[in-house]
Amino acid sequence: MDERYEELAALNALRMLEGEEQRALDGACVSDKELRALIAELEQATAELALLVPPVEPSVGLKKHIRAQIRSKGGTAAFGISRGAILGIAGWALAAGLAVSSIWLWNERSKFIERHDSALKAIAAAIPAADPTEEKKETRSLEDELKSIRAAYEKKQAELNTEIESLGKRETEAKNRITELTAETEALKKQDAEAQFQIASLQSEVWEYRRCEMAVVWDGRRGQGVIMLEKMPRAESGKDYQLWVVDPGKPDPVSAGVITLDDKGSAKTVFKPVAPVGQIAKFALSIEKKGGVPKKEGQIVFISP
Amino acid sequence: MSQPELNDEELLQRAGRRDPRAFEQLYDRLAPRLYGLLRQMLHDEREAEDVLQDSFVQLWDRAPGFDPARSKAFTWSVMIVRHKAIDRMRMLGRRNRLVESAALERSVLDADSAVAADAGQETAERTQSVLAALRELPNDQRQLIECAFLKGLTHHVIAEALNLPLGTVKTNIRRGLLRLRDLLKGGD
Numbered sequence: 411m412d413e414r415y416e417e418l419a420a421l422n423a424l425r426m427l428e429g430e431e432q433r434a435l436d437g438a439c440v441s442d443k444e445l446r447a448l449i450a451e452l453e454q455a456t457a458e459l460a461l462l463v464p465p466v467e468p469s470v471g472l473k474k475h476i477r478a479q480i481r482s483k484g485g486t487a488a489f490g491i492s493r494g495a496i497l498g499i500a501g502w503a504l505a506a507g508l509a510v511s512s513i514w515l516w517n518e519r520s521k522f523i524e525r526h527d528s529a530l531k532a533i534a535a536a537i538p539a540a541d542p543t544e545e546k547k548e549t550r551s552l553e554d555e556l557k558s559i560r561a562a563y564e565k566k567q568a569e570l571n572t573e574i575e576s577l578g579k580r581e582t583e584a585k586n587r588i589t590e591l592t593a594e595t596e597a598l599k600k601q602d603a604e605a606q607f608q609i610a611s612l613q614s615e616v617w618e619y620r621r622c623e624m625a626v627v628w629d630g631r632r633g634q635g636v637i638m639l640e641k642m643p644r645a646e647s648g649k650d651y652q653l654w655v656v657d658p659g660k661p662d663p664v665s666a667g668v669i670t671l672d673d674k675g676s677a678k679t680v681f682k683p684v685a686p687v688g689q690i691a692k693f694a695l696s697i698e699k700k701g702g703v704p705k706k707e708g709q710i711v712f713i714s715p
Numbered sequence: 716m717s718q719p720e721l722n723d724e725e726l727l728q729r730a731g732r733r734d735p736r737a738f739e740q741l742y743d744r745l746a747p748r749l750y751g752l753l754r755q756m757l758h759d760e761r762e763a764e765d766v767l768q769d770s771f772v773q774l775w776d777r778a779p780g781f782d783p784a785r786s787k788a789f790t791w792s793v794m795i796v797r798h799k800a801i802d803r804m805r806m807l808g809r810r811n812r813l814v815e816s817a818a819l820e821r822s823v824l825d826a827d828s829a830v831a832a833d834a835g836q837e838t839a840e841r842t843q844s845v846l847a848a849l850r851e852l853p854n855d856q857r858q859l860i861e862c863a864f865l866k867g868l869t870h871h872v873i874a875e876a877l878n879l880p881l882g883t884v885k886t887n888i889r890r891g892l893l894r895l896r897d898l899l900k901g902g903d
Contacts, residue, residue, distance in 0.1 A: 457790035465747035
Protein backbone atom coordinates (compact mmCIF):
# COMPACT_ATOMS: atom_id res chain seq x y z
CA MET A 411 0.00 0.00 0.00
CA ASP A 412 1.08 3.56 -0.70
CA GLU A 413 2.96 4.93 2.32
CA ARG A 414 1.08 8.19 2.01
CA TYR A 415 -2.22 6.48 2.69
CA GLU A 416 -0.69 4.42 5.49
CA GLU A 417 0.40 7.70 7.00
CA LEU A 418 -3.01 9.27 6.61
CA ALA A 419 -4.65 6.17 8.10
CA ALA A 420 -2.34 6.33 11.12
CA LEU A 421 -2.97 10.02 11.68
CA ASN A 422 -6.69 9.42 11.23
CA ALA A 423 -6.67 6.75 13.94
CA LEU A 424 -5.38 9.39 16.36
CA ARG A 425 -7.85 11.93 14.94
CA MET A 426 -5.01 14.20 13.89
CA LEU A 427 -6.14 14.93 10.37
CA GLU A 428 -7.73 18.16 9.31
CA GLY A 429 -9.09 19.66 6.11
CA GLU A 430 -7.53 18.52 2.86
CA GLU A 431 -5.79 15.46 4.32
CA GLN A 432 -9.00 14.16 5.84
CA ARG A 433 -10.85 14.65 2.56
CA ALA A 434 -8.07 12.87 0.66
CA LEU A 435 -8.31 9.87 2.96
CA ASP A 436 -12.11 9.77 2.88
CA GLY A 437 -12.05 9.92 -0.92
CA ALA A 438 -9.52 7.11 -1.21
CA CYS A 439 -11.51 4.94 1.19
CA VAL A 440 -14.48 4.82 -1.12
CA SER A 441 -12.77 2.57 -3.64
CA ASP A 442 -10.01 0.96 -1.56
CA LYS A 443 -11.15 -1.96 0.55
CA GLU A 444 -7.62 -2.63 1.81
CA LEU A 445 -7.31 0.94 3.02
CA ARG A 446 -10.63 0.70 4.86
CA ALA A 447 -9.42 -2.45 6.61
CA LEU A 448 -6.15 -0.74 7.59
CA ILE A 449 -8.04 2.23 9.01
CA ALA A 450 -10.23 -0.06 11.10
CA GLU A 451 -7.22 -2.00 12.42
CA LEU A 452 -5.31 1.14 13.37
CA GLU A 453 -8.37 2.61 15.07
CA GLN A 454 -8.73 -0.59 17.09
CA ALA A 455 -5.08 -0.56 18.08
CA THR A 456 -5.25 3.10 19.05
CA ALA A 457 -8.41 2.68 21.08
CA GLU A 458 -6.83 -0.09 23.10
CA LEU A 459 -4.36 2.44 24.49
CA ALA A 460 -7.23 3.60 26.68
CA LEU A 461 -6.69 0.46 28.73
CA LEU A 462 -3.51 2.11 30.02
CA VAL A 463 -5.40 5.05 31.49
CA PRO A 464 -6.24 4.71 35.19
CA PRO A 465 -9.99 4.34 35.66
CA VAL A 466 -11.78 7.04 37.65
CA GLU A 467 -15.35 6.77 38.89
CA PRO A 468 -17.54 9.58 37.54
CA SER A 469 -19.98 11.28 39.88
CA VAL A 470 -22.84 9.18 41.21
CA GLY A 471 -25.57 11.21 39.53
CA LEU A 472 -24.12 11.11 36.02
CA LYS A 473 -25.91 7.92 35.05
CA LYS A 474 -29.24 9.51 35.94
CA HIS A 475 -28.37 12.56 33.89
CA ILE A 476 -27.63 10.36 30.92
CA ARG A 477 -30.87 8.46 31.40
CA ALA A 478 -32.79 11.71 31.62
CA GLN A 479 -31.14 13.12 28.50
CA ILE A 480 -31.96 10.02 26.51
CA ARG A 481 -35.56 10.28 27.67
CA SER A 482 -35.75 13.95 26.85
CA LYS A 483 -34.60 13.30 23.30
CA GLY A 484 -37.68 11.16 22.75
CA GLY A 485 -37.99 8.13 20.49
CA THR A 486 -36.45 5.93 23.15
CA ALA A 487 -39.44 4.05 24.40
CA ALA A 488 -37.38 1.70 26.52
CA PHE A 489 -36.02 4.55 28.59
CA GLY A 490 -39.10 6.71 28.30
CA ILE A 491 -42.16 6.82 30.50
CA SER A 492 -45.52 7.78 29.01
CA ARG A 493 -46.63 11.35 29.54
CA GLY A 494 -49.89 10.21 31.05
CA ALA A 495 -48.11 8.12 33.60
CA ILE A 496 -45.82 10.99 34.51
CA LEU A 497 -48.71 13.40 34.89
CA GLY A 498 -50.59 10.84 36.93
CA ILE A 499 -47.89 10.54 39.54
CA ALA A 500 -46.87 13.73 41.26
CA GLY A 501 -43.75 12.25 42.80
CA TRP A 502 -42.42 11.19 39.46
CA ALA A 503 -43.06 14.67 38.12
CA LEU A 504 -40.90 16.09 40.89
CA ALA A 505 -38.16 13.60 40.07
CA ALA A 506 -38.38 14.44 36.38
CA GLY A 507 -38.23 18.13 37.23
CA LEU A 508 -35.12 17.46 39.26
CA ALA A 509 -33.56 15.61 36.35
CA VAL A 510 -34.41 18.33 33.83
CA SER A 511 -33.13 21.01 36.14
CA SER A 512 -29.95 19.06 36.64
CA ILE A 513 -29.37 18.73 32.91
CA TRP A 514 -29.93 22.41 32.33
CA LEU A 515 -27.65 23.36 35.13
CA TRP A 516 -25.03 20.92 34.05
CA ASN A 517 -24.77 22.53 30.65
CA GLU A 518 -24.25 26.00 32.03
CA ARG A 519 -20.84 27.60 32.08
CA SER A 520 -18.64 27.91 35.12
CA LYS A 521 -20.30 31.08 36.28
CA PHE A 522 -23.44 29.08 36.96
CA ILE A 523 -21.77 26.13 38.59
CA GLU A 524 -22.26 27.38 42.11
CA ARG A 525 -25.91 28.07 41.41
CA HIS A 526 -26.19 24.62 39.99
CA ASP A 527 -24.84 22.95 43.08
CA SER A 528 -26.97 24.99 45.44
CA ALA A 529 -30.08 24.35 43.35
CA LEU A 530 -29.46 20.63 43.43
CA LYS A 531 -29.00 20.74 47.16
CA ALA A 532 -32.14 22.81 47.60
CA ILE A 533 -34.22 20.46 45.50
CA ALA A 534 -32.73 17.43 47.19
CA ALA A 535 -33.55 18.94 50.57
CA ALA A 536 -37.11 19.66 49.46
CA ILE A 537 -37.67 16.05 48.55
CA PRO A 538 -36.33 13.96 51.37
CA ALA A 539 -35.60 10.33 50.65
CA ALA A 540 -36.52 10.85 47.01
CA ASP A 541 -34.49 8.06 45.54
CA PRO A 542 -36.33 5.02 47.02
CA THR A 543 -39.67 6.61 46.22
CA GLU A 544 -38.51 7.40 42.74
CA GLU A 545 -37.51 3.78 42.17
CA LYS A 546 -40.94 2.51 43.30
CA LYS A 547 -42.76 5.05 41.20
CA GLU A 548 -40.61 4.33 38.24
CA THR A 549 -41.42 0.63 38.65
CA ARG A 550 -45.14 1.44 38.78
CA SER A 551 -44.82 3.60 35.71
CA LEU A 552 -43.05 0.85 33.87
CA GLU A 553 -45.78 -1.60 34.91
CA ASP A 554 -48.43 0.80 33.61
CA GLU A 555 -46.57 1.17 30.37
CA LEU A 556 -46.20 -2.59 30.11
CA LYS A 557 -49.97 -2.97 30.61
CA SER A 558 -50.58 -0.39 27.93
CA ILE A 559 -48.27 -2.19 25.52
CA ARG A 560 -49.92 -5.50 26.35
CA ALA A 561 -53.39 -4.05 25.70
CA ALA A 562 -52.25 -2.67 22.36
CA TYR A 563 -50.72 -6.02 21.54
CA GLU A 564 -53.92 -7.90 22.39
CA LYS A 565 -55.97 -5.46 20.32
CA LYS A 566 -53.65 -5.96 17.38
CA GLN A 567 -53.83 -9.71 17.88
CA ALA A 568 -57.67 -9.59 17.84
CA GLU A 569 -57.58 -7.60 14.60
CA LEU A 570 -55.24 -10.10 13.07
CA ASN A 571 -57.46 -12.99 14.18
CA THR A 572 -60.45 -11.31 12.50
CA GLU A 573 -58.44 -10.80 9.36
CA ILE A 574 -57.25 -14.42 9.44
CA GLU A 575 -60.86 -15.59 9.84
CA SER A 576 -61.95 -13.43 6.90
CA LEU A 577 -59.13 -14.77 4.79
CA GLY A 578 -60.12 -18.30 5.81
CA LYS A 579 -63.67 -17.73 4.55
CA ARG A 580 -62.40 -16.31 1.31
CA GLU A 581 -60.09 -19.29 0.95
CA THR A 582 -63.01 -21.70 1.47
CA GLU A 583 -65.10 -19.84 -1.11
CA ALA A 584 -62.22 -19.90 -3.55
CA LYS A 585 -61.75 -23.64 -2.98
CA ASN A 586 -65.47 -24.26 -3.62
CA ARG A 587 -65.33 -22.24 -6.81
CA ILE A 588 -62.26 -24.18 -7.92
CA THR A 589 -64.14 -27.42 -7.25
CA GLU A 590 -67.10 -26.22 -9.33
CA LEU A 591 -64.88 -25.11 -12.19
CA THR A 592 -62.95 -28.36 -12.04
CA ALA A 593 -66.21 -30.31 -12.25
CA GLU A 594 -67.36 -28.18 -15.21
CA THR A 595 -64.04 -28.71 -16.92
CA GLU A 596 -64.27 -32.46 -16.36
CA ALA A 597 -67.82 -32.48 -17.76
CA LEU A 598 -66.71 -30.59 -20.84
CA LYS A 599 -63.79 -32.96 -21.30
CA LYS A 600 -66.17 -35.87 -20.98
CA GLN A 601 -68.49 -34.34 -23.58
CA ASP A 602 -65.57 -33.86 -25.91
CA ALA A 603 -64.49 -37.41 -25.36
CA GLU A 604 -67.98 -38.67 -26.02
CA ALA A 605 -68.42 -36.61 -29.17
CA GLN A 606 -67.81 -38.78 -32.20
CA PHE A 607 -67.52 -36.52 -35.14
CA GLN A 608 -67.07 -38.10 -38.49
CA ILE A 609 -66.26 -36.11 -41.57
CA ALA A 610 -66.80 -37.61 -44.97
CA SER A 611 -66.12 -36.22 -48.42
CA LEU A 612 -68.36 -37.88 -50.95
CA GLN A 613 -67.33 -38.63 -54.51
CA SER A 614 -69.42 -39.23 -57.58
CA GLU A 615 -68.70 -41.74 -60.28
CA VAL A 616 -71.48 -40.35 -62.40
CA TRP A 617 -70.16 -38.18 -65.26
CA GLU A 618 -72.63 -35.37 -64.83
CA TYR A 619 -71.72 -35.02 -61.17
CA ARG A 620 -67.90 -35.17 -61.51
CA ARG A 621 -67.48 -31.47 -60.80
CA CYS A 622 -69.92 -31.46 -57.86
CA GLU A 623 -68.71 -31.28 -54.24
CA MET A 624 -70.38 -32.95 -51.30
CA ALA A 625 -69.28 -33.30 -47.67
CA VAL A 626 -70.94 -34.65 -44.53
CA VAL A 627 -70.10 -33.96 -40.88
CA TRP A 628 -71.67 -36.59 -38.65
CA ASP A 629 -72.06 -36.37 -34.87
CA GLY A 630 -72.51 -39.97 -33.79
CA ARG A 631 -73.31 -39.05 -30.15
CA ARG A 632 -76.25 -36.86 -31.15
CA GLY A 633 -77.25 -38.96 -34.14
CA GLN A 634 -77.38 -36.04 -36.57
CA GLY A 635 -75.14 -34.32 -39.08
CA VAL A 636 -74.65 -31.52 -41.56
CA ILE A 637 -74.50 -31.96 -45.33
CA MET A 638 -72.95 -29.47 -47.74
CA LEU A 639 -73.44 -29.57 -51.49
CA GLU A 640 -72.14 -27.28 -54.22
CA LYS A 641 -72.31 -27.04 -58.02
CA MET A 642 -75.07 -29.62 -58.14
CA PRO A 643 -77.26 -29.88 -61.24
CA ARG A 644 -80.96 -29.48 -60.66
CA ALA A 645 -82.89 -32.68 -60.19
CA GLU A 646 -85.18 -33.65 -63.06
CA SER A 647 -88.77 -32.58 -62.84
CA GLY A 648 -90.69 -34.73 -60.37
CA LYS A 649 -87.44 -35.85 -58.74
CA ASP A 650 -85.52 -34.88 -55.53
CA TYR A 651 -82.11 -35.63 -54.10
CA GLN A 652 -82.40 -37.86 -51.03
CA LEU A 653 -79.66 -38.56 -48.46
CA TRP A 654 -79.13 -42.01 -47.04
CA VAL A 655 -77.17 -43.33 -44.07
CA VAL A 656 -75.74 -46.79 -44.65
CA ASP A 657 -75.69 -48.69 -41.33
CA PRO A 658 -73.98 -52.07 -41.64
CA GLY A 659 -76.23 -53.33 -38.87
CA LYS A 660 -79.38 -52.71 -40.90
CA PRO A 661 -80.47 -54.46 -44.08
CA ASP A 662 -81.36 -51.24 -45.91
CA PRO A 663 -80.01 -47.66 -45.94
CA VAL A 664 -81.85 -45.34 -43.56
CA SER A 665 -83.34 -42.18 -45.06
CA ALA A 666 -81.89 -38.89 -43.82
CA GLY A 667 -84.36 -36.75 -45.74
CA VAL A 668 -84.74 -34.85 -48.99
CA ILE A 669 -82.04 -32.26 -49.76
CA THR A 670 -83.29 -29.04 -51.38
CA LEU A 671 -80.85 -27.03 -53.49
CA ASP A 672 -80.82 -23.26 -53.85
CA ASP A 673 -80.63 -21.40 -57.17
CA LYS A 674 -76.87 -21.88 -57.36
CA GLY A 675 -77.10 -25.62 -56.90
CA SER A 676 -75.83 -25.43 -53.30
CA ALA A 677 -77.23 -26.73 -50.03
CA LYS A 678 -76.15 -26.73 -46.40
CA THR A 679 -78.54 -28.35 -43.99
CA VAL A 680 -78.78 -30.35 -40.84
CA PHE A 681 -80.09 -33.85 -41.27
CA LYS A 682 -81.25 -36.59 -38.96
CA PRO A 683 -81.97 -40.18 -40.04
CA VAL A 684 -85.58 -41.25 -39.68
CA ALA A 685 -84.49 -44.21 -37.58
CA PRO A 686 -81.65 -44.55 -35.08
CA VAL A 687 -78.40 -45.78 -36.57
CA GLY A 688 -75.42 -47.43 -34.98
CA GLN A 689 -71.95 -47.62 -36.40
CA ILE A 690 -71.82 -45.38 -39.41
CA ALA A 691 -70.16 -46.73 -42.48
CA LYS A 692 -71.19 -44.59 -45.40
CA PHE A 693 -73.42 -41.78 -46.65
CA ALA A 694 -75.10 -41.79 -50.07
CA LEU A 695 -77.14 -39.36 -52.18
CA SER A 696 -79.63 -40.69 -54.66
CA ILE A 697 -82.25 -39.29 -57.05
CA GLU A 698 -85.69 -40.31 -55.91
CA LYS A 699 -89.30 -39.43 -56.53
CA LYS A 700 -90.43 -35.97 -55.54
CA GLY A 701 -90.75 -35.79 -51.77
CA GLY A 702 -88.53 -38.80 -51.17
CA VAL A 703 -89.16 -42.48 -50.58
CA PRO A 704 -88.89 -44.60 -47.42
CA LYS A 705 -86.65 -47.13 -49.13
CA LYS A 706 -84.01 -46.38 -51.72
CA GLU A 707 -85.18 -46.88 -55.26
CA GLY A 708 -83.36 -44.48 -57.55
CA GLN A 709 -79.83 -43.97 -58.84
CA ILE A 710 -77.05 -43.20 -56.36
CA VAL A 711 -75.04 -40.19 -57.52
CA PHE A 712 -72.77 -39.76 -54.51
CA ILE A 713 -71.38 -42.21 -51.96
CA SER A 714 -68.78 -41.75 -49.27
CA PRO A 715 -65.62 -43.85 -49.59
CA MET B 716 -32.91 -9.03 36.44
CA SER B 717 -29.12 -8.87 36.49
CA GLN B 718 -27.08 -10.03 33.53
CA PRO B 719 -23.68 -10.67 35.09
CA GLU B 720 -22.59 -13.27 32.60
CA LEU B 721 -22.93 -11.06 29.52
CA ASN B 722 -19.78 -9.59 27.99
CA ASP B 723 -19.46 -5.98 26.80
CA GLU B 724 -20.34 -6.81 23.23
CA GLU B 725 -23.51 -8.64 24.26
CA LEU B 726 -24.54 -5.78 26.51
CA LEU B 727 -24.01 -3.26 23.73
CA GLN B 728 -26.01 -5.38 21.31
CA ARG B 729 -28.83 -5.57 23.85
CA ALA B 730 -28.66 -1.82 24.25
CA GLY B 731 -29.02 -1.63 20.50
CA ARG B 732 -32.25 -3.59 20.88
CA ARG B 733 -33.29 -0.92 23.38
CA ASP B 734 -32.59 -2.74 26.64
CA PRO B 735 -31.93 0.06 29.17
CA ARG B 736 -30.72 -2.31 31.88
CA ALA B 737 -28.05 -3.71 29.60
CA PHE B 738 -27.04 -0.17 28.69
CA GLU B 739 -26.73 0.82 32.34
CA GLN B 740 -24.69 -2.28 33.07
CA LEU B 741 -22.41 -1.38 30.20
CA TYR B 742 -22.11 2.12 31.62
CA ASP B 743 -21.05 0.70 34.98
CA ARG B 744 -18.30 -1.28 33.29
CA LEU B 745 -16.95 1.27 30.82
CA ALA B 746 -17.59 4.66 32.37
CA PRO B 747 -14.63 4.67 34.83
CA ARG B 748 -12.08 3.91 32.14
CA LEU B 749 -13.61 6.37 29.69
CA TYR B 750 -13.90 9.04 32.34
CA GLY B 751 -10.24 8.54 33.27
CA LEU B 752 -9.30 9.03 29.64
CA LEU B 753 -11.40 12.18 29.35
CA ARG B 754 -9.86 13.68 32.48
CA GLN B 755 -6.40 13.17 31.06
CA MET B 756 -7.40 14.69 27.74
CA LEU B 757 -9.42 17.63 29.01
CA HIS B 758 -7.81 18.36 32.40
CA ASP B 759 -11.21 19.42 33.68
CA GLU B 760 -13.50 17.15 35.67
CA ARG B 761 -16.68 18.96 34.74
CA GLU B 762 -15.84 19.08 31.06
CA ALA B 763 -14.87 15.43 31.27
CA GLU B 764 -18.22 14.47 32.80
CA ASP B 765 -20.06 16.60 30.30
CA VAL B 766 -18.31 14.90 27.39
CA LEU B 767 -18.83 11.49 29.01
CA GLN B 768 -22.56 12.20 29.23
CA ASP B 769 -22.72 13.24 25.55
CA SER B 770 -20.70 10.19 24.59
CA PHE B 771 -23.01 7.74 26.36
CA VAL B 772 -26.06 9.37 24.82
CA GLN B 773 -24.40 8.88 21.44
CA LEU B 774 -23.50 5.30 22.37
CA TRP B 775 -27.19 4.66 23.03
CA ASP B 776 -28.16 6.26 19.72
CA ARG B 777 -25.58 4.35 17.71
CA ALA B 778 -25.81 1.02 19.54
CA PRO B 779 -28.23 -0.49 16.96
CA GLY B 780 -25.45 -0.16 14.37
CA PHE B 781 -22.77 -1.83 16.49
CA ASP B 782 -21.22 -4.86 14.79
CA PRO B 783 -19.25 -7.13 17.17
CA ALA B 784 -17.57 -8.78 14.19
CA ARG B 785 -15.86 -5.51 13.33
CA SER B 786 -15.07 -4.03 16.70
CA LYS B 787 -14.99 -4.64 20.43
CA ALA B 788 -17.43 -2.69 22.53
CA PHE B 789 -14.64 -1.09 24.50
CA THR B 790 -12.61 0.13 21.52
CA TRP B 791 -15.80 1.26 19.77
CA SER B 792 -16.70 3.28 22.85
CA VAL B 793 -13.20 4.75 23.16
CA MET B 794 -13.35 5.98 19.58
CA ILE B 795 -16.63 7.75 20.24
CA VAL B 796 -15.35 9.28 23.46
CA ARG B 797 -12.08 10.49 21.92
CA HIS B 798 -13.88 12.03 19.00
CA LYS B 799 -16.22 13.84 21.36
CA ALA B 800 -13.32 15.02 23.50
CA ILE B 801 -11.36 16.35 20.54
CA ASP B 802 -14.47 18.09 19.24
CA ARG B 803 -14.87 19.70 22.65
CA MET B 804 -11.22 20.77 22.72
CA ARG B 805 -11.59 22.35 19.30
CA MET B 806 -14.76 24.08 20.37
CA LEU B 807 -13.06 25.50 23.43
CA GLY B 808 -10.05 26.54 21.37
CA ARG B 809 -7.88 24.65 23.76
CA ARG B 810 -6.32 22.31 21.29
CA ASN B 811 -3.83 24.75 19.88
CA ARG B 812 -3.41 26.89 22.96
CA LEU B 813 -1.24 24.18 24.41
CA VAL B 814 1.42 25.17 21.91
CA GLU B 815 1.54 28.63 23.31
CA SER B 816 2.48 27.26 26.66
CA ALA B 817 5.62 26.00 24.94
CA ALA B 818 5.72 23.26 27.47
CA LEU B 819 3.97 20.27 26.11
CA GLU B 820 3.97 18.16 29.18
CA ARG B 821 5.07 14.61 28.90
CA SER B 822 2.07 12.36 28.39
CA VAL B 823 2.64 8.87 29.69
CA LEU B 824 0.52 5.81 29.52
CA ASP B 825 1.35 3.34 32.24
CA ALA B 826 -0.48 0.20 33.22
CA ASP B 827 0.75 0.21 36.79
CA SER B 828 -2.10 2.45 37.87
CA ALA B 829 -4.40 1.56 35.02
CA VAL B 830 -5.62 -1.82 36.19
CA ALA B 831 -8.52 -1.31 38.54
CA ALA B 832 -8.70 -3.51 41.56
CA ASP B 833 -11.98 -4.99 40.42
CA ALA B 834 -10.93 -5.39 36.79
CA GLY B 835 -11.43 -8.85 35.39
CA GLN B 836 -8.53 -11.10 34.60
CA GLU B 837 -9.13 -10.72 30.89
CA THR B 838 -8.96 -6.93 31.12
CA ALA B 839 -5.84 -7.07 33.26
CA GLU B 840 -4.11 -9.38 30.80
CA ARG B 841 -5.11 -7.28 27.84
CA THR B 842 -3.87 -4.16 29.59
CA GLN B 843 -0.49 -5.79 30.19
CA SER B 844 -0.36 -6.84 26.54
CA VAL B 845 -1.03 -3.31 25.35
CA LEU B 846 1.61 -1.91 27.71
CA ALA B 847 4.13 -4.51 26.57
CA ALA B 848 3.42 -3.66 22.94
CA LEU B 849 3.78 0.04 23.61
CA ARG B 850 7.12 -0.52 25.36
CA GLU B 851 8.36 -2.39 22.31
CA LEU B 852 8.18 0.81 20.29
CA PRO B 853 11.21 3.10 19.95
CA ASN B 854 11.03 6.04 22.34
CA ASP B 855 10.45 8.69 19.71
CA GLN B 856 7.52 6.75 18.20
CA ARG B 857 6.01 5.93 21.59
CA GLN B 858 6.26 9.50 22.83
CA LEU B 859 4.50 10.89 19.77
CA ILE B 860 1.71 8.32 19.94
CA GLU B 861 1.14 8.89 23.66
CA CYS B 862 1.14 12.62 23.14
CA ALA B 863 -1.30 12.45 20.24
CA PHE B 864 -3.54 9.96 21.99
CA LEU B 865 -3.82 11.80 25.28
CA LYS B 866 -3.70 15.39 24.02
CA GLY B 867 -5.66 15.07 20.82
CA LEU B 868 -3.24 17.40 19.02
CA THR B 869 -2.75 17.57 15.28
CA HIS B 870 0.61 16.56 13.80
CA HIS B 871 1.20 20.18 12.83
CA VAL B 872 0.82 21.29 16.44
CA ILE B 873 2.97 18.49 17.78
CA ALA B 874 5.72 19.21 15.26
CA GLU B 875 5.69 22.85 16.27
CA ALA B 876 5.54 22.15 19.98
CA LEU B 877 8.32 19.57 19.94
CA ASN B 878 10.33 21.46 17.34
CA LEU B 879 10.41 18.47 15.01
CA PRO B 880 10.12 18.36 11.21
CA LEU B 881 6.53 17.62 10.22
CA GLY B 882 7.64 14.68 8.08
CA THR B 883 9.42 13.12 11.02
CA VAL B 884 6.31 13.36 13.17
CA LYS B 885 4.16 11.75 10.49
CA THR B 886 6.64 8.99 9.73
CA ASN B 887 7.18 8.07 13.36
CA ILE B 888 3.46 7.98 14.05
CA ARG B 889 2.86 5.81 10.98
CA ARG B 890 5.63 3.36 11.83
CA GLY B 891 4.70 3.30 15.50
CA LEU B 892 1.01 2.61 14.97
CA LEU B 893 1.63 -0.05 12.32
CA ARG B 894 4.06 -1.76 14.67
CA LEU B 895 1.64 -1.46 17.56
CA ARG B 896 -1.11 -3.03 15.47
CA ASP B 897 1.13 -5.94 14.54
CA LEU B 898 2.20 -6.50 18.14
CA LEU B 899 -1.36 -6.43 19.43
CA LYS B 900 -2.35 -8.93 16.74
CA GLY B 901 0.31 -11.22 18.11
CA GLY B 902 3.00 -10.47 15.56
CA ASP B 903 6.69 -9.98 16.27
